[in-house]
Amino acid sequence: MPSNTSSDNEVKIIQGAYRIEYLMEEVRVSYKRDVNVSVGGLTIDAKEGDLSSLPRWVAKILLDQDTVEIPDNHVSTYISRALNRERIAKPHDLSGIDTDFYIRVNDYLEGLKERERENLIVSMNSFIASRLEKIVKLAAASPLSPELKEKLSAEENELYILVHNSSSTFKQRVLKKFV
Numbered sequence: 001m002p003s004n005t006s007s008d009n010e011v012k013i014i015q016g017a018y019r020i021e022y023l024m025e026e027v028r029v030s031y032k033r034d035v036n037v038s039v040g041g042l043t044i045d046a047k048e049g050d051l052s053s054l055p056r057w058v059a060k061i062l063l064d065q066d067t068v069e070i071p072d073n074h075v076s077t078y079i080s081r082a083l084n085r086e087r088i089a090k091p092h093d094l095s096g097i098d099t100d101f102y103i104r105v106n107d108y109l110e111g112l113k114e115r116e117r118e119n120l121i122v123s124m125n126s127f128i129a130s131r132l133e134k135i136v137k138l139a140a141a142s143p144l145s146p147e148l149k150e151k152l153s154a155e156e157n158e159l160y161i162l163v164h165n166s167s168s169t170f171k172q173r174v175l176k177k178f179v
Contacts (some may be wrong), residue, residue, distance in 0.1 A: 096151040139163035
C-alpha cells in the first residue's frame with residue numbers, strides 16, 4: 001500500500017530514528033569461534049567461548065555468519081508481559097509500552113521460525129487491535145497528556161496526534177460555528 005502523506009513520512013522517520021538507536025545498543029554475545037577483525041574504528045579480537053558486548057548491528061552481522069550466539073535476552077518474556085498487561089487492562093486504559101516496542105518486536109520476529117512467528121503475529125494483531133481501539137477513543141476525546149504519552153510507542157504517539165487533529169477538524173466542520 002503506497003503512502004504519500006506527510007504523517008506517514010513522519011512515522012517512517014521516527015521509526016528509522018528509533019531503529020538506529022535500537023541497533024546501536026550494546027548486546028552480550030558468546031563467540032562460537034575465534035574472531036580477529038578490524039573495520040574502521042571497530043576491532044574484535046575474541047576466542048571461541050569468549051563473552052563480550054557489541055553494538056546490536058555488529059552482533060546481527062556476526063550472528064548471520066554463525067560466528068556468535070546472542071544469549072536469550074528475554075525478549076519473548078518482554079513481549080509476553082506487554083501483551084498480558086494490555087489484555088488485563090481496563091477497556092478504557094492503555095498499558096504502558098516502550099517507545100521502541102514495535103521495533104523490538106519486529107526484530108524478534110525476524111529471528112523466529114515460521115510457526116513461532118505466525119503464533120506471535122496472531123497475538124500481536126489482537127494486541128494492536130485493542131490498543132488501536134483505545135487510542136482512537138482517547139484521541140477523539142482529548143489532546144495527548146504527558147502521562148498518556150509515556151504509555152505509547154513512537155508510532156502510537158503519531159497515530160494519537162493524527163486522530164486527535166482529524167477528529168477536532170471533523171467536529172469543527174460539522175458543527176461549524178458552535179465548536
